[in-house]
Amino acid sequence: MNLALTILVEGLGYASYLFIVSLGLTIIFGVLKILNVAHGAFYAWGAYFCAFLIGEFSAMGVSDLGTMIAIPIAALVVGIVLGSAIERTIIRNLYGRDEVLIVLATFGLFLVLEDVILLLFGVDPYFAFQPTYAMPGVQIGGIYQDGYKLSMIALSLVVGIISWVVLNRTHWGKLVAAIIFDSDLAVAMGINVRRVFYVVFVAGAVLGALGGAYIAPTISVAPGFGVEVIVLSFAVVVIGGMGSIAGAAIGALMVGMLRAYAVLQWPEIELFVVYAVMAAVLIFRPEGLFAPAKARKI
Amino acid sequence: MKSMKYATAIGAGLAAALAMAAPAGAQDTVSMGVVSFLSGPAAGPFGVPARNGAEMVIDAINSGSLPAPYNTKGFAGATIEADFLDEAGGNTKQVAEYRNLVQKRGVDVVVGYISSGSCAALAPVIDELETLTILAICGTPRVFEEAPRKYSFRTMAHATADNVAAALYIRDMFPEIKSYTGVNQNYAWGQDAWRDFNLTMNKVMPNAKASDKLQFPKIFAGQYGSEISALALDDAELVHSSFWDGDLEGFIFQASPRGLFKNKKVLFTVGGTAAYRLGKRMPEGLIIGARGPYGILVRDRDTELNKWFIQTYFDRYGTYPSGPAYQFGQAILATKIAYDKAGAAAGGFPTQAQVIDAYTGLEFESFSTTVKMSLGGGHQATTENPLGITYWDADAAEVAVKDVKFYPAECVMPPDGETSVEWIEKGMSGAKC
Numbered sequence: 001m002n003l004a005l006t007i008l009v010e011g012l013g014y015a016s017y018l019f020i021v022s023l024g025l026t027i028i029f030g031v032l033k034i035l036n037v038a039h040g041a042f043y044a045w046g047a048y049f050c051a052f053l054i055g056e057f058s059a060m061g062v063s064d065l066g067t068m069i070a071i072p073i074a075a076l077v078v079g080i081v082l083g084s085a086i087e088r089t090i091i092r093n094l095y096g097r098d099e100v101l102i103v104l105a106t107f108g109l110f111l112v113l114e115d116v117i118l119l120l121f122g123v124d125p126y127f128a129f130q131p132t133y134a135m136p137g138v139q140i141g142g143i144y145q146d147g148y149k150l151s152m153i154a155l156s157l158v159v160g161i162i163s164w165v166v167l168n169r170t171h172w173g174k175l176v177a178a179i180i181f182d183s184d185l186a187v188a189m190g191i192n193v194r195r196v197f198y199v200v201f202v203a204g205a206v207l208g209a210l211g212g213a214y215i216a217p218t219i220s221v222a223p224g225f226g227v228e229v230i231v232l233s234f235a236v237v238v239i240g241g242m243g244s245i246a247g248a249a250i251g252a253l254m255v256g257m258l259r260a261y262a263v264l265q266w267p268e269i270e271l272f273v274v275y276a277v278m279a280a281v282l283i284f285r286p287e288g289l290f291a292p293a294k295a296r297k298i
Numbered sequence: 299m300k301s302m303k304y305a306t307a308i309g310a311g312l313a314a315a316l317a318m319a320a321p322a323g324a325q326d327t328v329s330m331g332v333v334s335f336l337s338g339p340a341a342g343p344f345g346v347p348a349r350n351g352a353e354m355v356i357d358a359i360n361s362g363s364l365p366a367p368y369n370t371k372g373f374a375g376a377t378i379e380a381d382f383l384d385e386a387g388g389n390t391k392q393v394a395e396y397r398n399l400v401q402k403r404g405v406d407v408v409v410g411y412i413s414s415g416s417c418a419a420l421a422p423v424i425d426e427l428e429t430l431t432i433l434a435i436c437g438t439p440r441v442f443e444e445a446p447r448k449y450s451f452r453t454m455a456h457a458t459a460d461n462v463a464a465a466l467y468i469r470d471m472f473p474e475i476k477s478y479t480g481v482n483q484n485y486a487w488g489q490d491a492w493r494d495f496n497l498t499m500n501k502v503m504p505n506a507k508a509s510d511k512l513q514f515p516k517i518f519a520g521q522y523g524s525e526i527s528a529l530a531l532d533d534a535e536l537v538h539s540s541f542w543d544g545d546l547e548g549f550i551f552q553a554s555p556r557g558l559f560k561n562k563k564v565l566f567t568v569g570g571t572a573a574y575r576l577g578k579r580m581p582e583g584l585i586i587g588a589r590g591p592y593g594i595l596v597r598d599r600d601t602e603l604n605k606w607f608i609q610t611y612f613d614r615y616g617t618y619p620s621g622p623a624y625q626f627g628q629a630i631l632a633t634k635i636a637y638d639k640a641g642a643a644a645g646g647f648p649t650q651a652q653v654i655d656a657y658t659g660l661e662f663e664s665f666s667t668t669v670k671m672s673l674g675g676g677h678q679a680t681t682e683n684p685l686g687i688t689y690w691d692a693d694a695a696e697v698a699v700k701d702v703k704f705y706p707a708e709c710v711m712p713p714d715g716e717t718s719v720e721w722i723e724k725g726m727s728g729a730k731c
Contacts, residue, residue, distance in 0.1 A: 009527075123338075123341035143527060143556070144530070219521065263513065
């Protein structure tokens with residue numbers, strides 16, 4: 001029982017940050033048809049800026065718990081400023097282009113943004129441990145789990161619900177659905193597709209940065225750590241299906257749970273299990289488990 | 299006209315012969331490539347202190363301001379011209395960079411390398427390119443155990459010493475331990491570290507049992523929530539870890555709020571690198587090593603060389619030197635000693651072959667310990683190896699270590715000609731503890 005509870009909590013904890021990052025990646029692809037390799041850079045920038053702000057707030061005398069205000073600030077600033085700049089200068093020139101070109105361009109962008117991090121923040125890792133130490137631990141399944149991880153699970157639930165509501169219950173959601181269904185027809189119906197693209201890209205960037213900002217207090221924020229998350233996020237969206245919110249959630253849960261099970265019960269397969277599942281999905285259901293249905297044009 | 303041609307040919311031949319025989323030509327500079335992690339997760343805890351230690355010692359050598367007996371200028375009188383390069387980017391890149399350093403830039407000597415992966419990949423290339431190369435930190439014992447090396451030297455002990463000393467420390471300080479487990483990175487360094495620790499524990503504490511749920515996360519994984527849970531659920535009383543770089547610090551940050559360090563004894567064989575950086579957040583009661591007698595473990599060692607190293611480093615960089623600073627500084631110092639010794643014997647600036655002869659089997663007093671190049675045919679150093687336990691020194695307002703025990707080199711490293719695994723499996727025969 002203790003083991004099952006621990007696998008559940010660890011799996012949910014790992015899945016939660018992956019879901020937030022993957023959600024940004026998948027909605028950008030779903031709407032813009034841009035496979036954004038630079039998404040890992042939003043994650044890294046969010047983490048760096050958050051760690052920097054937490055350090056500054058702490059030095060100004062803000063309480064350890066109070067420094068958590070840095071998380072939404074970092075996510076919004078990085079997502080809006082960096083996301084806007086990139087969409088306006090680079091991404092909008094890639095709409096409708098060949099997929100290989102898009103991947104190469106965003107990969108190049110990712111490398112540039114990683115190097116700018118080195119330039120601005122230096123090579124020394126940033127520590128922003130204050131929020132994790134401020135949240136009391138809780139005993140679950142016979143061991144202590146940190147309160148911060150539980151808060152991350154709650155945050156991912158909130159993010160998932162808000163995303164679902166926005167996309168399914170608002171005017172904006174209807175515009176997005178129309179563009180996903182047929183962007184040419186949406187233009188003909190008078191929808192400002194470029195504007196929707198911009199908003200969706202920035203929203204995706206905010207989600208990527210939020211994932212990084214929330215994870216920052218639990219790790220040593222060091223150069224190059226955006227690579228790992230982009231690989232895992234691709235695994236998540238490949239498993240779940242590109243462009244699907246439900247797919248991102250299920251993909252993240254599968255990756256999180258499988259990894260937790262492997263680490264706790266069969267550590268030898270931990271490095272292999274996520275990619276084995278991804279390969280299996282690609283073989284038997286290449287479009288992913290929850291890929292949105294596509295309209296057939298006649 | 300014909301006689302002129304003969305005279306020219308004879309003159310050229312004589313000049314070539316003299317140049318080849320050449321011990322004692324003058325040389326103003328020695329070009330050196332210094333390679334450490336300058337970016338990536340290993341830069342802050344390892345690469346940058348290593349670079350700083352090397353830079354500080356190079357400057358002191360060039361100005362002749364090292365403490366006696368090393369207060370002569372340069373390498374055999376020649377000024378060192380150092381280029382600092384980044385070790386990040388993987389083994390393939392390092393091999394390409396090394397070839398570039400040697401073949402295109404023509405450096406005289408290369409000093410550096412922190413990752414065992416880098417050293418394992420470079421060892422055969424160094425032999426191929428025949429350039430003096432000093433491996434400053436990398437730990438895997440395989441480099442000098444798998445083949446004889448002519449052009450490479452390692453000026454600090456290899457990882458077997460860390461893990462044999464760690465097992466002996468557990469035996470001496472915590473004989474009540476009945477079970478242990480490990481969390482180590484999944485590559486040569488982590489695998490070798492666990493193997494040596496476990497083999498030694500089997501010999502020195504045969505009643506203690508190893509867990510069957512060992513954790514080997516990949517290097518730079520960053521998040522260890524599941525691994526920490528697995529360790530917490532494991533009945534093992536002791537956790538062994540050779541984590542280094544940002545992984546070590548990230549693991550400490552994630553495990554501290556979950557009480558792992560209160561519920562288990564945790565042994566970090568490279569924990570010394572985190573001590574000054576984490577300050578008050580460094581948990582108390584950790585058993586730490588520093589890959590030899592360096593950093594926080596020799597903070598109180600009262601020799602002129604050690605006092606100079608600590609004070610000069612602190613004045614220059616605003617922090618106390620950790621292990622990597624000492625280890626790179628030691629590599630530079632060893633190279634100076636070899637050049638000076640070879641130069642004195644040759645009566646002028648030495649050839650590479652003469653420097654290699656002088657380096658082989660060298661014994662010298664370094665900043666914090668005595669170094670003997672006594673393994674790998676005189677190419678692999680041995681040193682003593684200490685461990686201690688962390689606590690917060692409230693008076694000094696800094697992390698300190700207590701219960702420090704030093705294990706002699708002959709106690710924790712195999713004799714020359716025997717591999718680490720063979721030696722440990724035979725019960726560490728001949729060990730002088």
